[in-house]
Amino acid sequence: MQTSTATVISLSILFLLSLSTTVNGHNITRILAKHPNFSTFNHYLTITRLANEINRRQTITVCAVDNAAMSSLIAKGLSLQTMKNVLSLHVFADYFGSKKLHQVTKGSTSTATMYQATGEAPGTAGYVHITDAKGGKVRFTPEDNPSQTDTVYVKSILEMPYNISVIQISAVLQSPEAEAPTAAPDLNLTSLLQRDGCQSFYDLLTSSGAIGTFLSSVDGGVTVFCPGDDAVAAFAPKYKNLTAPEKTSLLLYHGVPVYNSMGMLRSSNGLMNTLATEGAKKKYDFTVQNAGNDVTLKTKVVTATIIGTVTDDEPIAIYTIDKVLMPREIFKGVVEADEPAPAPKAAKKKKAVAKKKGNTTEDDAEAPGPDSSDDYSDDDAADQTASGGGRWLPATVVMTFCFSWLVFI
Numbered sequence: 001m002q003t004s005t006a007t008v009i010s011l012s013i014l015f016l017l018s019l020s021t022t023v024n025g026h027n028i029t030r031i032l033a034k035h036p037n038f039s040t041f042n043h044y045l046t047i048t049r050l051a052n053e054i055n056r057r058q059t060i061t062v063c064a065v066d067n068a069a070m071s072s073l074i075a076k077g078l079s080l081q082t083m084k085n086v087l088s089l090h091v092f093a094d095y096f097g098s099k100k101l102h103q104v105t106k107g108s109t110s111t112a113t114m115y116q117a118t119g120e121a122p123g124t125a126g127y128v129h130i131t132d133a134k135g136g137k138v139r140f141t142p143e144d145n146p147s148q149t150d151t152v153y154v155k156s157i158l159e160m161p162y163n164i165s166v167i168q169i170s171a172v173l174q175s176p177e178a179e180a181p182t183a184a185p186d187l188n189l190t191s192l193l194q195r196d197g198c199q200s201f202y203d204l205l206t207s208s209g210a211i212g213t214f215l216s217s218v219d220g221g222v223t224v225f226c227p228g229d230d231a232v233a234a235f236a237p238k239y240k241n242l243t244a245p246e247k248t249s250l251l252l253y254h255g256v257p258v259y260n261s262m263g264m265l266r267s268s269n270g271l272m273n274t275l276a277t278e279g280a281k282k283k284y285d286f287t288v289q290n291a292g293n294d295v296t297l298k299t300k301v302v303t304a305t306i307i308g309t310v311t312d313d314e315p316i317a318i319y320t321i322d323k324v325l326m327p328r329e330i331f332k333g334v335v336e337a338d339e340p341a342p343a344p345k346a347a348k349k350k351k352a353v354a355k356k357k358g359n360t361t362e363d364d365a366e367a368p369g370p371d372s373s374d375d376y377s378d379d380d381a382a383d384q385t386a387s388g389g390g391r392w393l394p395a396t397v398v399m400t401f402c403f404s405w406l407v408f409i
């Protein structure tokens, strides 16, 4: 009973979190669907998953090419991953409406594209020059292909200043770097986590069973912040002292049930929920902050810095960090006061989604029991009261702390 409630609730929360990723509300697929001349371009944005990335961006310009122009690109027979690189060169990380394009300072500017932001582009290959040429023409030239000077602005398809601009350009931007063959991304989380620097963390995930929650999150997107082997070693004495549920929560705290590209992390500041989050009382969140290219993760107890990227290919991102993230919920023993839980309406739908997604795993059973929170439905709240699961865990945590403290003294 308690286990299934916990599962339903955690899955419901995952569902809510995944919904909240499209904050801006623009939908490039829908925008382009109104224009049959761009159906091929639109199709490739979808199958390369670039559409998701575009929808998540706050400020963006999409340079669409029509079906005729796309056919020459398709004729090259590029792999999907290479196609993604080429098309990501057509997405600028800045807003360029028609007016701004025709008023480029000093007649020329260089803009970073999503190809640059993914980190796939070597050097500055992910930049595109925009030139306001004579006769009102605006030219687009990839940084690594200066000879392409005949690709021009055709028309504006949609302008939503300063969120999204969709324009038509006359031809595909050709970049030797973007078109270079790329290996298909490895989407096997198990093998990815065993790559350089993450092995110790992976071992903890498997020994605790927390790996199951990570694996079941892959489909909806997942970001893993993997403390490097040194960080895990340095943390070992503290880790040993945790109870099994605390270990699980600590490990789940290093996963986010949403894919976050490096570009997204660098352009976002704010709270991030984790796989350990269970509503208002077990927030298990941390703050993402960036300065320049550095991204830090701040809990109330520790600040870690991202020091490497193991993989950044939707739907999986894995970054190495220099410290184990210590949640306040475990390391300060802070238990927030009970808040009344207003019942949201979407209970039935959430349950249906939870059912569809699935199965109860060992680590779900081990994870801390549910607490009352804003996110819970009537049914769930009733279940909790019946099982009393929510009341017990904080008490257990506090008692464990008191106990360790006594032993320590």
Ligand SMILES: *[C@@H]1O[C@H](CO)[C@@H](O)[C@H](O)[C@H]1NC(C)=O
Pocket: 022, 027, 028, 029, 030, 033, 055
């Ligand atoms: C965007 O629009 C398409 C077509 O209308 C739809 O299938 C898709 O679910 C939408 N995506 C999001 C994130 O709303």
Ligand SMILES: *[C@@H]1O[C@H](CO)[C@@H](O)[C@H](O)[C@H]1NC(C)=O
Pocket: 037, 066, 068
């Ligand atoms: C669609 O493409 C055709 C052929 O390139 C062109 O004649 C037509 O004007 C385009 N339609 C729109 C709405 O851009």
Ligand SMILES: *[C@@H]1O[C@H](CO)[C@@H](O)[C@H](O)[C@H]1NC(C)=O
Pocket: 023, 024, 160, 161, 162, 163
């Ligand atoms: C741009 O996005 C913000 C929220 O991110 C929204 O408040 C604003 O209305 C949007 N602008 C337009 C023109 O849609």
Ligand SMILES: *[C@@H]1O[C@H](CO)[C@@H](O)[C@H](O)[C@H]1NC(C)=O
Pocket: 188, 189, 190, 191
């Ligand atoms: C994923 O990788 C692990 C370890 O390398 C391997 O045992 C497993 O079979 C792989 N799974 C799939 C679906 O390829």
Ligand SMILES: *[C@@H]1O[C@H](CO)[C@@H](O)[C@H](O)[C@H]1NC(C)=O
Pocket: 237, 238, 241, 404, 407, 408
């Ligand atoms: C772990 O607990 C033991 C005894 O409970 C205590 O002596 C030790 O200092 C603790 N270690 C850490 C790193 O908290």
Ligand SMILES: *[C@@H]1O[C@H](CO)[C@@H](O)[C@H](O)[C@H]1NC(C)=O
Pocket: 358, 359, 360
């Ligand atoms: C969960 O999956 C296992 C095997 O993968 C299966 O035996 C079990 O019946 C499933 N449980 C539920 C509740 O679906």
